[in-house]
Amino acid sequence: MKIIFGNRKSVEEVEEGTELQPKFDSQGLIPAITVEYSSSEILMHGYMNEEALRLSIQTKKAHYWSRSRESIWKKGEVSGLYQTIKQIKIDDDQDCIILFVDLEGLQASCHVGYKSCFYRELDTHNSKFSDSLVFTEKEKVFDPKKIYGNISNPTKL
Amino acid sequence: MKIIFGNRKSVEEVEEGTELQPKFDSQGLIPAITVEYSSSEILMHGYMNEEALRLSIQTKKAHYWSRSRESIWKKGEVSGLYQTIKQIKIDDDQDCIILFVDLEGLQASCHVGYKSCFYRELDTHNSKFSDSLVFTEKEKVFDPKKIYGNISNPTKL
Numbered sequence: 247m248k249i250i251f252g253n254r255k256s257v258e259e260v261e262e263g264t265e266l267q268p269k270f271d272s273q274g275l276i277p278a279i280t281v282e283y284s285s286s287e288i289l290m291h292g293y294m295n296e297e298a299l300r301l302s303i304q305t306k307k308a309h310y311w312s313r314s315r316e317s318i319w320k321k322g323e324v325s326g327l328y329q330t331i332k333q334i335k336i337d338d339d340q341d342c343i344i345l346f347v348d349l350e351g352l353q354a355s356c357h358v359g360y361k362s363c364f365y366r367e368l369d370t371h372n373s374k375f376s377d378s379l380v381f382t383e384k385e386k387v388f389d390p391k392k393i394y395g396n397i398s399n400p401t402k403l
Numbered sequence: 404m405k406i407i408f409g410n411r412k413s414v415e416e417v418e419e420g421t422e423l424q425p426k427f428d429s430q431g432l433i434p435a436i437t438v439e440y441s442s443s444e445i446l447m448h449g450y451m452n453e454e455a456l457r458l459s460i461q462t463k464k465a466h467y468w469s470r471s472r473e474s475i476w477k478k479g480e481v482s483g484l485y486q487t488i489k490q491i492k493i494d495d496d497q498d499c500i501i502l503f504v505d506l507e508g509l510q511a512s513c514h515v516g517y518k519s520c521f522y523r524e525l526d527t528h529n530s531k532f533s534d535s536l537v538f539t540e541k542e543k544v545f546d547p548k549k550i551y552g553n554i555s556n557p558t559k560l
Contacts, residue, residue, distance in 0.1 A: 286443035337520040339558040363494040401496040
């Protein structure tokens with residue numbers, strides 16, 4: 247099936263219509279939140295360009311745009327940590343996507359070795375938030391050196 | 404408590420450390436995903452500048468940066484749809500925030516009148532995704548005209 251991204255002609259249609267009319271930003275990207283379908287846990291937050299969104303829809307395997315490598319990134323191609331898409335949601339103004347996925351392989355998603363990229367939370371003291379972080383995942387699922395070898399780290403300062 | 408955003412000095416510290424070192428993009432913003440604490444449902448995807456993040460941490464009420472109005476936006480100030488923050492997570496490279504919140508008032512979050520901004524999903528035919536949308540929320544929680552009056556719609560084409 248050919249996937250068409252409709253032209254954004256009116257706010258009413260974007261918000262209340264049934265045509266996919268995604269908004270890509272000035273760099274051609276749309277943010278995508280990835281959620282584990284079975285648990286509702288948020289796994290990662292990435293970006294897609296038009297091609298990555300089209301490939302995700304057509305193949306049901308999550309594709310992103312890697313801002314660090316400046317290329318299409320089929321999640322799992324290096325690591326085996328493929329994501330199979332079960333459901334795709336879009337928001338009111340159609341400038342954000344949610345992918346609900348099943349995890350393949352090691353059942354993890356984060357290049358640091360954790361299941362989710364969101365493995366830390368702000369600590370609290372006397373019911374107030376502090377600026378210290380505590381780990382919500384106590385152990386890594388895998389050793390990133392074994393999975394990624396010498397591939398450069400995507401995290402940028 | 405004074406909230407300090409640490410300097411990003413090393414990838415190791417950003418990824419594996421316990422100091423809050425958020426990364427704001429070239430426009431001074433960091434994306435924030437808002438999740439209902441009790442249900443794990445994703446409600447919205449917005450942006451924060453430094454002040455909005457600091458206010459959110461200090462007051463436990465969600466504050467965002469409104470890109471359409473170009474100003475700090477205390478969620479609920481107009482609508483009464485305040486969000487009380489129960490937990491704050493940050494991702495591996497500290498360039499995305501999750502707010503886990505309790506909803507106040509009408510128990511909704513979206514300016515169109517739905518509980519979540521993600522009230523539509525891609526339709527499927529013969530187990531393939533199409534480019535048509537179907538509504539996952541069948542009814543609006545509130546009438547936006549009654550809540551927002553003549554305030555201009557934040558959705559931009």
